Structures are given as C-alpha cells and as structure tokens.
Amino acid sequence: MTIYDGADAPYWNGLTEGRLVLPQCACGDWLWPAVSQCGTCGSENIQWLEQAMRGTIFSWTRTWHRFGFTENIDLPFISIVATVEGCGIRLLGRLDDPDQIDPVIGENIYGKIGATRVGERDIPTIIWRRG
Amino acid sequence: MHPLYGTTAVAGIGMCQYKRGSSPLPEQGVLAKAIRIACAEAGLDTADIDGFVSYGDDKNEPVRLMPTLGIKELKWSSSIWGGGGGGIAGAFGLAASAILSGQASAVIVFRALVEGASGRLSAAVMAHHLNDHMLAAGLVAPAQICAIRANRMYEHHAVPKQAAEELVRASYFHGARNPEAVAYDRSLDLDAMRNSRWIAEPFRLFDCSRENDGAAAFLMVSAERARDLNKQPVYLLGCANGAEKGWGDLLENDDEQLYPTTGFRPIARRLYAETGLSPADIDVVQLYENFSAQGVASLIDHGFCTYENVAEVVKFENLIAPTGKLPVNTGGGNFAQGFIHGIGTAYEAVKQLRGESANPVPDAKLCLLAGGPGAPTVSSAIFGREIP
Numbered sequence: 397m398t399i400y401d402g403a404d405a406p407y408w409n410g411l412t413e414g415r416l417v418l419p420q421c422a423c424g425d426w427l428w429p430a431v432s433q434c435g436t437c438g439s440e441n442i443q444w445l446e447q448a449m450r451g452t453i454f455s456w457t458r459t460w461h462r463f464g465f466t467e468n469i470d471l472p473f474i475s476i477v478a479t480v481e482g483c484g485i486r487l488l489g490r491l492d493d494p495d496q497i498d499p500v501i502g503e504n505i506y507g508k509i510g511a512t513r514v515g516e517r518d519i520p521t522i523i524w525r526r527g
Numbered sequence: 528m529h530p531l532y533g534t535t536a537v538a539g540i541g542m543c544q545y546k547r548g549s550s551p552l553p554e555q556g557v558l559a560k561a562i563r564i565a566c567a568e569a570g571l572d573t574a575d576i577d578g579f580v581s582y583g584d585d586k587n588e589p590v591r592l593m594p595t596l597g598i599k600e601l602k603w604s605s606s607i608w609g610g611g612g613g614g615i616a617g618a619f620g621l622a623a624s625a626i627l628s629g630q631a632s633a634v635i636v637f638r639a640l641v642e643g644a645s646g647r648l649s650a651a652v653m654a655h656h657l658n659d660h661m662l663a664a665g666l667v668a669p670a671q672i673c674a675i676r677a678n679r680m681y682e683h684h685a686v687p688k689q690a691a692e693e694l695v696r697a698s699y700f701h702g703a704r705n706p707e708a709v710a711y712d713r714s715l716d717l718d719a720m721r722n723s724r725w726i727a728e729p730f731r732l733f734d735c736s737r738e739n740d741g742a743a744a745f746l747m748v749s750a751e752r753a754r755d756l757n758k759q760p761v762y763l764l765g766c767a768n769g770a771e772k773g774w775g776d777l778l779e780n781d782d783e784q785l786y787p788t789t790g791f792r793p794i795a796r797r798l799y800a801e802t803g804l805s806p807a808d809i810d811v812v813q814l815y816e817n818f819s820a821q822g823v824a825s826l827i828d829h830g831f832c833t834y835e836n837v838a839e840v841v842k843f844e845n846l847i848a849p850t851g852k853l854p855v856n857t858g859g860g861n862f863a864q865g866f867i868h869g870i871g872t873a874y875e876a877v878k879q880l881r882g883e884s885a886n887p888v889p890d891a892k893l894c895l896l897a898g899g900p901g902a903p904t905v906s907s908a909i910f911g912r913e914i915p
C-alpha cells in the first residue's frame with residue numbers, strides 16, 4: 397500500500413478509512429490543493445474536517461480512447477470535477493455512467509468511496525452518482 | 528518604451544519535420560541539423576552560438592550540443608518551466624533577456640522531439656503533472672484535461688461548438704497549400720472529421736493535434752546585429768509569460784471565471800500594454816492549438832473576440848489567407864502543418880513576416896504568436912517585420 401506523505405496525506409488516509417476530510421485554515425479559508433501554511437493569513441493552524449460526500453457537477457468528460465494508466469477502467473467512462481457541498485472545494489472523481497446519459501453542469505451528485513486500480517495499486521477515490 | 532520592444536530579432540530559422548516514428552536521425556542529430564540550417568541562413572558560424580533556450584521539458588541539454596556544432600563557449604542555457612507548450616513564446620523573451628543583459632549574443636531557441644528519444648509527448652507532458660488525484664479519476668492525458676475545460680466553456684459559457692470546427696478547417700485549408708505541412712495537398716473530408724472517433728468528449732480525433740518527429744531552431748541576436756546578417760530580421764516586439772492568481776496547477780480549483788479560459792488574460796493584458804498594440808493592429812495570428820476548443824478560447828483570451836461574438840469572428844472565411852480579416856495558422860498550425868510541440872507555429876510566424884509563407888497575408892507587418900493554451904504557465908509574443 398502507498399504511504400502518503402504530502403500535504404494532502406490526511407485526505408488519502410481519510411478515504412482509506414472511509415471518510416472525506418478536507419482542510420480549513422483557522423481564518424476560514426479552505427485550502428485546496430492542500431498546503432502546509434495558509435497563503436491568505438500565514439497560519440499553520442489547519443484543521444481537517446469531515447465533509448458529506450454530496451455536491452454538484454462542475455464539469456465532465458466521457459473518455460472513449462484507451463489511454464495508458466486507465467487499463468482497469470471500463471470504456472467509456474466519465475471523469476468529473478465535483479464541487480463539494482459546503483466547502484466549495486472541487487475534487488476530481490469518476491461518475492457512475494451505466495446508461496450513458498450526458499451529465500449536466502450543476503447537477504446534484506452523491507459519492508461513495510471506491511478505488512481505481514492503476515498498475516499494481518488501488519487508489520481510493522470517490523465514485524459519484526446522480527441524485 | 529519597454530526594453531523588449533524591437534531590440535532583438537530572429538535572424539535565421541531551421542526546421543526538420545518527419546512523420547512520427549520515422550525520423551532518419553536521432554533526436555540530437557535532427558536538432559543540430561535544424562540549428563545548422565538557421566545559422567546558414569543568417570550567415571553565422573555555428574561556432575559562435577553562445578546561448579540556448581527551450582521549453583516544455585526538452586531533453587537536449589545545450590552543453591551536449593557543443594561538440595557537434597563546434598561551439599567555442601557556452602554562456603547561457605535555460606528553459607521556461609512547465610511541461611506543456613505554454614512556454615514556447617516565452618522562450619523568445621528569455622533569449623532576448625540574455626542578449627539585452629549582455630550575458631549572451633547569439634542565442635538559439637529550439638524544441639526537438641523524436642519519439643525514440645523523448646517518448647510520446649502527451650505522456651511526457653502528463654508525467655509533469657500526474658498525481659493520484661488524476662490517476663484515480665482516470666484523467667491521465669492532456670486531451671481529457673482540456674476536454675473537461677472545453678465542456679464547461681461550451682455548456683456554461685455558451686460558446687458554440689461550431690467555432691472549433693471553423694478553426695480546424697482553416698488550419699487544414701492552409702496546411703493543404705503548404706509544401707512543408709503534413710496535410711499538404713490533401714483536402715479535409717468534412718464528414719470524416721465530424722464522424723471521427725471520440726477521444727474524450729467533446730473531442731473527436733480531429734479536435735486533437737497529433738505528434739510529429741522533428742526539431743526547429745531560431746537564431747536570436749540583437750536587432751542591430753540582425754541587420755548585418757543575411758536574412759531580413761523579424762523583430763521581437765513584446766513577450767509576456769506567466770500566470771495570475773487563481774490560475775495554475777490547482778487540481779481544477781482555478782477561479783471560476785478563469786476556469787474555461789486558457790490562462791492568457793494576464794498575458795494578453797501585459798503584451799498589449801507593453802507594446803502599445805491592440806488586437807486590431809495584429810495582421811496574422813499563429814495559434815498553438817493542442818485541441819480545437821483551446822484554440823478558440825485562446826483567441827477569446829487574446830481579445831480577438833468575446834463569448835458573445837465568437838461565432839461571428841471565428842468563421843472559416845474570416846480565418847484564411849489571403850482574404851480573411853483574422854488569418855490564423857497560415858502554415859496549417861499544429862493540426863495540419865505538424866506538431867513538434869508547437870514550434871512550427873513560431874516558424875510560420877517568421878516565414879509570414881518575411882513574405883515566405885505558402886499562404887501569404889498581404890502586407891503582413893505584425894504577427895501574434897500564442898503559446899500552448901491551458902498550460903499552468905502560458906506565454907505569447909508579438910513579432911514585427913519592422914518596428915512600428
């Protein structure tokens with residue numbers, strides 16, 4: 397298994413434990429991509445707070461070409477940028493697309509933690525569904 | 528006047544381009560050949576080259592070129608950061624900085640790409656950015672990242688998809704008439720284009736640039752020295768490079784208004800302010816189009832049109848030489864001239880201003896070169912046949 401040691405390590409460890417946690421500075425700013433110190437106020441007092449896996453679709457693409465590193469994902473598949481409700485942080489993820497219906501920007505979604513197998517690794521990720 | 532305005536010039540150019548995987552020489556050999564052509568044009572001995580600039584993680588460290596070119600002393604070697612084509616125009620500004628500050632006097636701007644040596648460009652660009660967030664989402668290629676941005680531009684900002692098709696058609700129109708282009712003497716089959724296979728929606732195959740092997744080199748010297756060399760100088764009038772707050776490698780968390788752009792708004796602002804020029808002054812545009820939608824967005828960012836009037840401006844008839852009001856990619860661009868990480872767009876900028884283009888724009892005096900759109904760091908430059 398992968399040992400995460402970047403500024404976003406709590407995010408990955410959270411997903412592994414079944415929770416979505418995202419970082420907020422004491423000044424109120426949500427910091428994403430994760431950093432060790434807030435660029436607005438300079439504070440290092442950053443709390444990782446659990447967030448509901450609910451949000452909206454910010455944008456999307458449906459991939460049909462077999463790109464390297466996607467060998468374990470069935471084609472076609474939809475990747476989305478999801479705006480997480482409440483904090484407004486955008487996360488990259490996948491959208492379940494059983495009926496190949498085009499997503500709509502702003503559409504409500506909810507997520508469940510799954511994984512994407514890349515090479516020999518299972519990377520935890522949120523699989524989003526409409527609703 | 529800004530220090531970059533008309534103080535340096537391109538004095539010689541060379542380009543060697545082959546189908547992907549069919550270069551007759553190894554990468555360094557192709558690059559050295561392009562540099563020799565550029566210097567021969569200018570009448571400058573390659574031994575007197577003293578500087579190099581590249582972009583996009585080019586693998587040819589300049590010091591290694593010294594033996595084959597007989598270079599006496601290397602005084603400047605640098606590169607614009609970033610894995611994409613965003614740095615292409617900025618490379619000319621960097622070369623000018625070396626010359627104007629007296630740190631070098633004959634600087635080669637170059638890009639070389641031969642698959643055997645550098646691998647697939649798309650893979651190299653992504654290796655620069657890839658992380659677990661992207662891998663887990665299945666987002667592993669520039670086409671997909673640009674597709675997500677394009678969908679937001681089309682759907683949320685109501686840019687008509689037709690504009691992208693018009694741009695692709697203009698590139699192929701020019702490419703079909705350019706003997707140095709991969710699409711030379713071939714007409715674009717519109718049905719085949721419209722029904723080509725999906726890559727990542729909204730992009731089909733014909734919305735994507737496809738890589739070639741090859742290299743191009745540009746000899747930059749001071750404007751004064753250029754006037755003593757063999758070829759008509761093409762002056763660098765301005766160059767801007769960088770990113771503004773709310774744009775960059777932000778895991779798609781860019782500022783909402785900047786998100787569907789290609790990052791050029793601050794670049795265009797500075798470029799026009801520092802040259803005293805405006806979009807209306809530009810006679811011809813060489814536009815790096817990695818993907819069709821990003822080419823359209825780049826034109827919007829550079830002030831040639833807006834979200835509202837893009838359909839009226841980005842029209843085939845308007846984009847082609849010699850009759851269009853906004854001739855774009857007169858060599859064929861990345862789509863149809865060829866794609867050596869975009870360096871062919873700079874090559875055509877110089878050819879056009881010298882009057883050597885296969886698709887000449889009547890009395891073209893000013894050419895805008897827009898670098899790789901959508902990259903975290905982007906750049907653009909304006910070149911002139913004379914110094915207005």
Ligand SMILES: [Zn+2]
Pocket residue numbers: 421422423424425434435436437438439
């Ligand atoms: Zn703060």
